[in-house]
Amino acid sequence: MSFYTEAEPVRGAVLAAAPGIRRIVAPNPGGFTYWGTNTYLIEDEGGTAVLDPGPDSADHLAAIMAATGGRVSRIIVSHTHPDHIDGLPALQAATGAKTYGYKASATPNFTPDIALDEGDSVAGWTALYTPGHAADHLCFARDGLVFSADHIMGWSTSVVSPPQGSMTQYFASLRRMLGRDDRIYLPGHGPAVTDPRAHGTFLLNHRLQRETAIAAALATGPQTPSELVLALYLDLKPALRPAAERSVLAHLEKLRDDGVARLDGGVWTAS
Numbered sequence: 001m002s003f004y005t006e007a008e009p010v011r012g013a014v015l016a017a018a019p020g021i022r023r024i025v026a027p028n029p030g031g032f033t034y035w036g037t038n039t040y041l042i043e044d045e046g047g048t049a050v051l052d053p054g055p056d057s058a059d060h061l062a063a064i065m066a067a068t069g070g071r072v073s074r075i076i077v078s079h080t081h082p083d084h085i086d087g088l089p090a091l092q093a094a095t096g097a098k099t100y101g102y103k104a105s106a107t108p109n110f111t112p113d114i115a116l117d118e119g120d121s122v123a124g125w126t127a128l129y130t131p132g133h134a135a136d137h138l139c140f141a142r143d144g145l146v147f148s149a150d151h152i153m154g155w156s157t158s159v160v161s162p163p164q165g166s167m168t169q170y171f172a173s174l175r176r177m178l179g180r181d182d183r184i185y186l187p188g189h190g191p192a193v194t195d196p197r198a199h200g201t202f203l204l205n206h207r208l209q210r211e212t213a214i215a216a217a218l219a220t221g222p223q224t225p226s227e228l229v230l231a232l233y234l235d236l237k238p239a240l241r242p243a244a245e246r247s248v249l250a251h252l253e254k255l256r257d258d259g260v261a262r263l264d265g266g267v268w269t270a271s
Contacts (some may be wrong), residue, residue: 056090211254
């Protein structure tokens with residue numbers, strides 16, 4: 001099993017994603033966003049529902065407005081990371097559409113007009129509370145299709161960075177999705193995942209292997225997250241080291257929750 005790839009999309013182009021669903025990839029490519037944030041346009045009564053407005057970009061806003069004719073029925077937020085919501089104020093100002101998001105926002109910059117919880121319905125889609133990548137992360141499911149946002153992506157593993165990110169919750173949310181019988185995921189970045197169960201299992205095994213390696217390293221003596229990164233990520237680019245340290249910290253906190261590790265005097269040790 002390997003990660004998914006796709007050619008760089010034409011900027012501003014409206015791409016077919018599924019029947020009644022289109023995708024515009026925002027112009028914010030990077031090491032954590034792939035080609036950019038996926039903004040989804042979902043056919044809805046009274047217009048088009050927009051899932052994840054993306055970054056604050058005049059070009060991206062113009063592409064959304066042109067694709068919808070300005071008839072945006074509602075704005076849905078999967079989670080409140082900046083690459084998904086910084087474009088929201090401009091889109092809301094341009095359309096007057098109400099916002100929908102998890103009931104407990106993880107940022108003071110966003111409070112949804114309509115608060116969603118596990119099992120709530122919006123535009124015919126069922127909200128699934130899937131914390132881990134973010135404390136307020138929602139997926140949305142209908143008829144075997146899931147907007148998986150940043151919880152499960154095809155091009156990469158998800159960043160899990162404490163305190164808003166929790167590896168314990170991420171594992172639980174990932175296992176929850178593996179218990180479902182979905183046929184396709186439309187993620188927050190990158191192409192559709194067309195074999196959800198196999199890919200989800202691949203991601204889970206990847207994380208389990210990293211957890212096992214961290215636990216084994218701790219068994220040799222006390223270590224900091226930085227020391228563990230140097231020992232375990234042998235070919236890591238320097239620019240990605242801070243993110244790797246956050247991921248290792250998230251794994252350490254899960255191992256602590258599992259009773260396998262403890263924090264003692266600024267270093268982590270095996271329990």
